[in-house]
Amino acid sequence: MSLKNGKAIIFNGATKPLEETEFPLPKKLDKEEILVKISLSTVCGSDVHTWQGKRPFPTPCILGHEIVGKIVEMGNEIKNDFSGNSLEKGDRIVWSMTANCGECYFCKVVKIPQKCEHLFKYGHVASDKYPHFTGGFSQYVVLPRGSSVFKIPSELSDEEVAPLMCAGACIMNGFDLAGLTKCDYVAVQGCGALGMYSCAFAKELGAKKVIAIEPIEERLQLAKEFGADYLINESNESEEMIVKKVLEITKGRGVDYGIEAVGIPEAIQTGFKMLRIGGKYIIYGAIYPGDKVTIDSFEITTKCLQLFGVHNYSPIHLEKTINLVRQVKDKYPFKKIVGPSFELSKDGIEAALKSQESRSSLRPAIIPK
Numbered sequence: 133m134s135l136k137n138g139k140a141i142i143f144n145g146a147t148k149p150l151e152e153t154e155f156p157l158p159k160k161l162d163k164e165e166i167l168v169k170i171s172l173s174t175v176c177g178s179d180v181h182t183w184q185g186k187r188p189f190p191t192p193c194i195l196g197h198e199i200v201g202k203i204v205e206m207g208n209e210i211k212n213d214f215s216g217n218s219l220e221k222g223d224r225i226v227w228s229m230t231a232n233c234g235e236c237y238f239c240k241v242v243k244i245p246q247k248c249e250h251l252f253k254y255g256h257v258a259s260d261k262y263p264h265f266t267g268g269f270s271q272y273v274v275l276p277r278g279s280s281v282f283k284i285p286s287e288l289s290d291e292e293v294a295p296l297m298c299a300g301a302c303i304m305n306g307f308d309l310a311g312l313t314k315c316d317y318v319a320v321q322g323c324g325a326l327g328m329y330s331c332a333f334a335k336e337l338g339a340k341k342v343i344a345i346e347p348i349e350e351r352l353q354l355a356k357e358f359g360a361d362y363l364i365n366e367s368n369e370s371e372e373m374i375v376k377k378v379l380e381i382t383k384g385r386g387v388d389y390g391i392e393a394v395g396i397p398e399a400i401q402t403g404f405k406m407l408r409i410g411g412k413y414i415i416y417g418a419i420y421p422g423d424k425v426t427i428d429s430f431e432i433t434t435k436c437l438q439l440f441g442v443h444n445y446s447p448i449h450l451e452k453t454i455n456l457v458r459q460v461k462d463k464y465p466f467k468k469i470v471g472p473s474f475e476l477s478k479d480g481i482e483a484a485l486k487s488q489e490s491r492s493s494l495r496p497a498i499i500p501k
């Protein structure tokens with residue numbers, strides 16, 4: 133490998149400006165490492181939360197954990213991807229957001245590898261030490277041992293794949309956990325990227341009707357393209373009215389599954405009231421420490437409700453998500469989730485984060501040169 137550098141944008145903490153820097157590319161990779169040249173990264177809502185200082189975070193760091201790119205070089209023990217397809221230099225790949233050890237209590241016994249005792253999480257690791265290239269807002273990324281890689285099917289574009297690495301696969305994990313299958317009604321609270329995937333995946337996994345709830349009309353209309361049958365614009369609506377509308381749609385019974393994809397704790401209170409007896413509620417978005425919510429425990433017991441908290445996913449969920457999106461790519465406008473595009477520069481990343489923060493785009497894209 134030639135002695136080259138790669139450009140990266142560094143996050144130094146919430147109140148500090150982003151910084152453009154260069155790191156040296158690894159001279160020799162470890163036998164299980166892969167060097168990837170990034171072709172596209174997307175900005176996740178949690179990148180914005182970190183940038184705003186809403187959660188504790190190691191710095192300096194390269195943010196970005198929804199990434200696709202091509203293999204530049206790989207360690208000599210890498211032969212196949214997670215699904216068993218052979219891997220070669222130049223292959224276009226995506227990978228699980230977390231790398232895990234495969235040996236610890238959480239990997240082996242509990243089987244929640246995303247909570248591995250030796251976890252590595254892309255876009256969440258300090259970049260001051262080797263391999264430096266640990267996040268998506270960069271020209272390159274180094275995948276450490278324990279990463280689960282997937283060769284991208286040729287019929288899927290970078291845009292259709294990048295957000296699956298966080299948003300898409302997280303949704304799949306929650307649906308798996310809650311056993312979402314043939315059912316009458318699913319309510320999706322929040323039509324950001326998580327919400328769009330929720331609508332489409334719920335329909336594909338067997339929901340007869342999906343109810344999308346969201347204050348931005350444009351997003352609701354897009355949710356319709358992702359399979360939502362009923363749209364509730366919640367701006368200027370009281371919680372009581374929203375619940376009333378859901379109950380009217382479901383003939384007074386309530387929904388089988390409620391999906392919280394908003395990131396606002398109050399939505400959980402509203403969501404619980406929409407559930408039918410025996411209903412299941414999946415929480416994705418509420419992820420800052422200190423977010424409190426009041427839930428009537430009487431309601432949980434007497435309505436026999438079940439609650440599922442979802443944080444990240446295991447590689448099998450990313451595999452399932454890629455396969456599903458591949459099958460139904462012509463039914464839903466997955467590409468519309470991504471954009472506009474920004475360049476890999478200090479100003480480009482700042483503009484992309486602002487675009488996500490102002491909710492003017494679902495997944496701003498970073499395209500390095």
Ligand SMILES: [Zn+2]
Pocket residue numbers: 176177178179197298299
């Ligand atoms: Zn994310």
Ligand SMILES: [Zn+2]
Pocket residue numbers: 232233234235236237238239240247248249250
């Ligand atoms: Zn482990």
